[in-house]
Amino acid sequence: MTITAPDRARDWIGGEPARVDHFARGVPVSGDERSFGTGPNRFVAPALALDALVWPRNEPGPAFDTPVDEIMDVLVQLGDWIGCDPDGLVAKALEASLRTNPLPAGVLREAFALLGGSFTRRGMEFMIEQEFGGADVLDGWRTVPGAPSGRPVRIRAFPARVVHVLAGNAPGVAAMSVLRGALTKGVNLFKMPSNDLYSTTVLLAGLHAVAPGHPTTRSFSAAYWRGGDEAVESVLFRPQFFDKLAAWGGDAALRSAKSYVGPGFELVSFDPKTSISLIGRETFASPEALEEAAEAAARDIMLMDQQACAASRFQYVEGGTEEADRFAAALLPRLGVARRLGSAVGNPVPAHIRSEVEALRDLEPYARVFGEYTGRGLVVRSEDPVDFHPENKVANVVPVESLEHAIGRINVATQSVGVYPAARKAALRDRLASAGAVRICMLGDVPVVESGLPHDGFYPMQRLVRWVSDEG
Amino acid sequence: MDQASHTLIEMGQGEDPYRFGQKELLPIQLDAADAVVGERRQQVPLLERRVRDAGRERITRKADLVPLLFPHTTYKSYPAAFVEKKRWTQLARWLSTLSAADLTTVDFDGVADEDEWVDRLRANGHFVLATSGTTGKCSFLSHSAEDRVRKVRTFDRLLGWPYARADRTRGYFWLGPHVGVNSATDAANIGAELWSTPDNSFFLTDERLRLTDVSRMAAMRHRMADGSATPGEIACFERDQRARGDELSPRVEAFVDLLLDRRHEKLAISGLWAQHLLIRDRARARGISDGDFHPETIVSAGGGVKNVALPPDYKQRVASFYGDVIRPGNYGMTETFQLMQRCEQLRYHIPPALLPLVLDRTGETLLNTEDVTGEVIEGRFAFVDFSITGRWTGTITSDKVEFDTHPHCPCGRPGPTILDTITRYRTDDDSIGCAGTIDGYLRGALAS
Numbered sequence: 001m002t003i004t005a006p007d008r009a010r011d012w013i014g015g016e017p018a019r020v021d022h023f024a025r026g027v028p029v030s031g032d033e034r035s036f037g038t039g040p041n042r043f044v045a046p047a048l049a050l051d052a053l054v055w056p057r058n059e060p061g062p063a064f065d066t067p068v069d070e071i072m073d074v075l076v077q078l079g080d081w082i083g084c085d086p087d088g089l090v091a092k093a094l095e096a097s098l099r100t101n102p103l104p105a106g107v108l109r110e111a112f113a114l115l116g117g118s119f120t121r122r123g124m125e126f127m128i129e130q131e132f133g134g135a136d137v138l139d140g141w142r143t144v145p146g147a148p149s150g151r152p153v154r155i156r157a158f159p160a161r162v163v164h165v166l167a168g169n170a171p172g173v174a175a176m177s178v179l180r181g182a183l184t185k186g187v188n189l190f191k192m193p194s195n196d197l198y199s200t201t202v203l204l205a206g207l208h209a210v211a212p213g214h215p216t217t218r219s220f221s222a223a224y225w226r227g228g229d230e231a232v233e234s235v236l237f238r239p240q241f242f243d244k245l246a247a248w249g250g251d252a253a254l255r256s257a258k259s260y261v262g263p264g265f266e267l268v269s270f271d272p273k274t275s276i277s278l279i280g281r282e283t284f285a286s287p288e289a290l291e292e293a294a295e296a297a298a299r300d301i302m303l304m305d306q307q308a309c310a311a312s313r314f315q316y317v318e319g320g321t322e323e324a325d326r327f328a329a330a331l332l333p334r335l336g337v338a339r340r341l342g343s344a345v346g347n348p349v350p351a352h353i354r355s356e357v358e359a360l361r362d363l364e365p366y367a368r369v370f371g372e373y374t375g376r377g378l379v380v381r382s383e384d385p386v387d388f389h390p391e392n393k394v395a396n397v398v399p400v401e402s403l404e405h406a407i408g409r410i411n412v413a414t415q416s417v418g419v420y421p422a423a424r425k426a427a428l429r430d431r432l433a434s435a436g437a438v439r440i441c442m443l444g445d446v447p448v449v450e451s452g453l454p455h456d457g458f459y460p461m462q463r464l465v466r467w468v469s470d471e472g
Numbered sequence: 473m474d475q476a477s478h479t480l481i482e483m484g485q486g487e488d489p490y491r492f493g494q495k496e497l498l499p500i501q502l503d504a505a506d507a508v509v510g511e512r513r514q515q516v517p518l519l520e521r522r523v524r525d526a527g528r529e530r531i532t533r534k535a536d537l538v539p540l541l542f543p544h545t546t547y548k549s550y551p552a553a554f555v556e557k558k559r560w561t562q563l564a565r566w567l568s569t570l571s572a573a574d575l576t577t578v579d580f581d582g583v584a585d586e587d588e589w590v591d592r593l594r595a596n597g598h599f600v601l602a603t604s605g606t607t608g609k610c611s612f613l614s615h616s617a618e619d620r621v622r623k624v625r626t627f628d629r630l631l632g633w634p635y636a637r638a639d640r641t642r643g644y645f646w647l648g649p650h651v652g653v654n655s656a657t658d659a660a661n662i663g664a665e666l667w668s669t670p671d672n673s674f675f676l677t678d679e680r681l682r683l684t685d686v687s688r689m690a691a692m693r694h695r696m697a698d699g700s701a702t703p704g705e706i707a708c709f710e711r712d713q714r715a716r717g718d719e720l721s722p723r724v725e726a727f728v729d730l731l732l733d734r735r736h737e738k739l740a741i742s743g744l745w746a747q748h749l750l751i752r753d754r755a756r757a758r759g760i761s762d763g764d765f766h767p768e769t770i771v772s773a774g775g776g777v778k779n780v781a782l783p784p785d786y787k788q789r790v791a792s793f794y795g796d797v798i799r800p801g802n803y804g805m806t807e808t809f810q811l812m813q814r815c816e817q818l819r820y821h822i823p824p825a826l827l828p829l830v831l832d833r834t835g836e837t838l839l840n841t842e843d844v845t846g847e848v849i850e851g852r853f854a855f856v857d858f859s860i861t862g863r864w865t866g867t868i869t870s871d872k873v874e875f876d877t878h879p880h881c882p883c884g885r886p887g888p889t890i891l892d893t894i895t896r897y898r899t900d901d902d903s904i905g906c907a908g909t910i911d912g913y914l915r916g917a918l919a920s
Binding site: 409 | 517542549551565566609835904
């Protein structure tokens with residue numbers, strides 16, 4: 001997916017290219033030996049010193065034996081460091097991101113401001129409790145009672161060696177990956193995406209600042225190479241260096257990486273996802289209900305200006321064309337209201353979507369279009385779901401005879417499903433899950449992303465460790 | 473048709489169609505653009521909206537046209553459900569919104585698929601061309617019957633330029649199908665008509681090139697997405713797709729043999745690069761040496777380099793294989809009937825009835841403004857074609873061109889010209905997001 005930011009591109013009048021740093025086992029590396037992109041998207045990065053980015057297989061990783069409690073102390077300090085920004089590095093990273101990241105400035109600022117919020121002790125304890133039932137199994141060997149053989153058995157969630165191919169549509173992806181990597185104590189190399197070149201490195205800069213030389217700090221490397229670069233990936237993506245490839249975004253991230261997955265080198269895939277809303281006929285019982293549902297739907301649609309996988313793209317409305325039109329009309333003004341991680345006026349609707357929407361404007365009553373392309377929100381009501389992938393605050397309202405009829409639209413790519421009213425959720429959830437959905441919420445609650453709950457159908461930290469048993 | 477457009481078309485029919493300079497052409501082109509926009513906006517609602525949004529009622533300079541240009545994808549902007557559900561009148565209604573004529577009055581009774589839909593439109597005087605996409609949607613472009621006549625006349629004047637003129641004296645070999653509603657097939661048929669005679673024209677197959685295959689694939693993707701496709705169905709589908717590829721092989725060999733048998737005659741051979749390499753392979757297998765063709769044979773190669781594995785030196789290989797034959801080149805596309813022929817200096821020249829507009833990458837800003845001269849600019853190619861009346865022809869392509877605004881080409885003829893470096897715009901970054909669709913979950917013959 002590519003999003004252009006023409007306004008920023010126009011503002012660019014030449015000058016120095018952006019600089020991207022690497023981190024080699026916790027230590028920042030600067031340089032401009034390599035150049036990527038052109039015009040306003042050009043950036044320079046240090047030479048790729050592969051030897052310095054990886055950890056020798058014949059030695060334990062730096063943090064393998066560091067207690068979780070101590071790691072959480074470091075991470076809490078990291079969260080504070082991001083909040084206070086004593087060295088001005090977060091501001092600098094934000095400034096650089098504003099130049100290259102396609103997200104609107106307001107959303108990006110807020111996302112950076114929220115980066116530190118992931119590192120609260122309460123949040124981390126909840127994650128560990130949910131995913132591991134306690135830190136004991138990370139710090140040492142947990143006794144498993146009642147093995148049928150009668151033998152004493154112990155297990156440990158042992159640190160792993162992980163190379164991450166990160167997504168860049170939300171800076172939170174980097175924060176979550178650092179958090180999970182640190183708590184599971186393994187060694188982690190981050191391959192940064194071209195649409196977010198700064199949030200990973202600012203987090204690692206923070207670790208370097210609050211705990212230089214700490215085992216956790218030394219457990220992280222980050223670098224940029226063009227995704228799929230065989231010269232790099234064929235060397236690094238080997239069981240000799242890593243146990244796992246944690247890849248976001250499906251094919252775009254995997255490309256050649258898929259051919260390297262094999263015995264000893266497994267894939268942990270954070271798949272590309274689409275999210276939707278199911279809006280029951282109760283919405284039309286009163287003007288208040290309509291307003292409430294429209295506002296809640298807007299919250300779900302506008303998450304990261306609809307760049308996140310959890311952001312709703314299709315709104316299935318129980319009723320006929322008339323109800324769907326009423327809902328669409330009520331939704332449009334709500335898309336122009338600024339909210340947490342959502343701008344009042346975002347990036348304009350991309351040209352490829354605009355061209356399809358233009359055609360739909362002339363096809364009433366099959367479809368009806370509400371709003372313009374200015375970034376204040378656009379709603380397309382259509383008999384069938386639109387053929388394009390809605391983004392940049394574009395909602396597609398589709399009438400359905402009943403919410404159960406919309407289940408045919410759920411598939412293995414479906415992530416979050418927001419339901420209105422909440423009372424309808426329980427009756428729908430089994431069928432939604434059966435069809436492929438992995439997260440069912442009250443409409444409007446989708447942006448409340450809670451770490452420690454399953455992600456895309458699995459517990460990520462459980463997949464980022466190696467489960468080892470000590471028997472007898 | 474307005475007088476200025478008519479004048480431009482006739483200028484393109486003269487002794488040397490590329491002999492006019494910008495100073496002479498531009499005022500007429502702007503007059504034509506103004507007249508065409510004035511007329512077409514009353515027929516094409518999307519153009520009317522663009523004119524209103526832009527707030528420019530008259531066209532007095534090239535930049536006035538930029539907000540009115542349609543991206544080439546406009547011509548496949550219909551809901552795919554119209555084809556899937558066989559809602560042919562609805563599809564015609566969509567195409568009418570992009571056409572000068574009303575197509576909804578056509579009776580679509582009994583139409584089974586989109587090939588028949590196009591046939592029916594053509595039978596009713598609407599010359600519709602299609603392009604077959606690979607991912608489930610075809611483009612449809614509407615023209616009048618007169619537009620098609622003008623197209624043949626334009627091709628008649630320009631094909632072979634500057635080395636030869638179509639004279640109906642050659643054996644014609646087209647390495648593709650004879651029947652189909654896509655523009656490549658139409659161009660091949662025009663080529664056969666102009667270079668050759670019916671008894672001396674050879675097509676790879678008389679079997680129709682079906683757009684339906686594209687929608688068949690779309691329907692299958694749909695069933696995969698909603699979970700209703702069975703393993704047996706998928707296996708059968710994949711087998712069919714493979715069979716279609718294999719089916720051609722013996723036929724290709726017989727066809728290539730016929731061509732090689734007649735290599736000492738004056739021929740006109742047209743095909744994609746990969747197909748020319750196939751001919752070369754077959755010639756090698758038969759022990760035919762390089763350069764063993766009649767020197768007046770015309771060889772045209774192009775397109776088809778997408779998704780095809782070609783050796784890096786494919787152009788060189790084809791060149792040495794045919795040796796000293798006539799190798800005209802042109803830059804063209806479905807969206808325009810005007811051919812930009814390549815001169816002896818390997819520059820593409822622009823016919824009078826085509827107004828070239830070079831835009832920035834985003835397609836928003838004009839780069840070849842009236843005051844730019846004497847420099848080579850790189851940008852996205854866009855144009856207005858004054859020879860087509862059936863639709864608004866202002867189009868933005870996905871092609872990146874180097875456009876030389878010098879008043880003269882190194883060949884001595886007036887400029888501007890396009891350098892022989894045309895490529896597609898592609899995204900060269902590796903932006904990754906966690907949002908995506910079911911398309912990322914399909915593989916095999918169904919993957920795009």
